[in-house]
Amino acid sequence: MIDVSDAATDMPPGAQLLGRQWLGFDDAGETALIRYQAQPSFTNRHGTVQGGFLAAMLDSATGICALAALSPNLTVVTRSLDTRFRKPASVGPITGRARIVVRTDREMIVEAALVDAQDVTVADATARLRVLQRK
Template sequence: MSDAAADLPPGALLLGREWLGFDETGQIALIRFQAQLSFTNRHGTIQGGFLAAMLDSATGICALAALSPDLTVVTRSLDTRFLKPARIGPITARARVIERTDREMVVQAELVDAEGITVADATARLRILAKT
């Protein structure tokens, strides 16, 4: 994991982000979030904006883990689908780089709840930049 993956900005702290590492293939990054009561909507499930923020965070940290420390990424687009209601508790992201050029990356991620149900997924297009 790069130093950037270990640095928790305020948004990542709010989401309870925890880097778990890569799966046994070394291709899929695993990131855990903690969905809190304060993230719920009027139906008692996690509001979609928080799920989108988790997906944005997961795709970004996956991209950073694949880059050298002198590079960073910014999200250009995040195509998100909400599949099932998400509940309070741990939600694990599984993210993987599916395309990469010198200037751009495409990363896919899914969010899986404690019961193993995929609650949301996304494809992120990220711009690769030199750190300033």
């Protein structure tokens, strides 16, 4: 299993921008929990979080969930991300909940949802990820 804890020195710049914090798995060990911090600079002309930032959070959540299930010699890359925007998202904490629904030696399908501080789902996605040898 890959260590996906967010040590500041190893966190990718995109994850830093999104304020990503790995929270671990739920009590059943099936759903990865990741917190993001939506900044005022992420908002659109309506004052809500722009969809591209939500998609980046979903891509991050699906990827880190997959990485947490892999051996250290493997990694994943996103092949597709089917994103659905459900409700406007506000500035502040947003929690990603991701789980693997299909896993083979070469591919993973991971579903994720983003929920706001009131536990309202603001967006969700299904990602198809390719499993690769780490270089």
